Amino acid sequence: MGIFSFLFGGNLKAQSDNNTDADNRELYDLTKEQIQFINKNAETGHQFLMKYSAFNEQKKFEFKYLDEALVNWKKSNEFAKEKPEKVIGFLGAVFGNKIVEELNFEWKIITDQYGTDYCVINENGQKNMLIAFPFSSAEKSVYENRPDSFVKIYQYLVKELNKN
Numbered sequence: 392m393g394i395f396s397f398l399f400g401g402n403l404k405a406q407s408d409n410n411t412d413a414d415n416r417e418l419y420d421l422t423k424e425q426i427q428f429i430n431k432n433a434e435t436g437h438q439f440l441m442k443y444s445a446f447n448e449q450k451k452f453e454f455k456y457l458d459e460a461l462v463n464w465k466k467s468n469e470f471a472k473e474k475p476e477k478v479i480g481f482l483g484a485v486f487g488n489k490i491v492e493e494l495n496f497e498w499k500i501i502t503d504q505y506g507t508d509y510c511v512i513n514e515n516g517q518k519n520m521l522i523a524f525p526f527s528s529a530e531k532s533v534y535e536n537r538p539d540s541f542v543k544i545y546q547y548l549v550k551e552l553n554k555n
Contacts, residue, residue, distance in 0.1 A: 419500040436481035457541035479529045487525030
């Protein structure tokens with residue numbers, strides 16, 4: 392179940408998508424509560440990154456810290472370590488916010504044939520809009536063996552942006 396599904400009853404959607412089935416897609420701006428949810432998770436996510444990766448406030452953020460933190464969290468034998476659903480929220484919020492910040496995307500809610508989910512989107516006058524799903528990506532990274540998935544998704548987005 393995706394983080395959006397968990398909170399709002401939507402279904403999962405694939406990690407990223409080009410403009411297929413655009414006629415069946417609806418995009419919505421985030422509500423104040425949804426923005427607060429992302430910001431709260433991102434704030435706690437930075438603490439999570441400092442706990443489980445080499446990231447600290449003096450270092451420039453790199454997407455590798457998301458993958459590193461996830462690997463170290465999975466290896467941790469700490470009795471009271473964070474629950475998977477929380478980690479999905481932390482990593483998804485940081486991942487999405489950094490895509491927004493670095494690649495000029497914006498957060499939206501998407502509803503299509505797959506359900507409803509948070510997404511980040513770049514419509515920057517491109518022939519095909521570019522969409523990524525930070526929370527769904529984080530969920531798949533937590534529950535499936537996907538090494539370096541955050542870095543790979545970021546690199547894919549950069550590559551696609553550079554095509555246009």
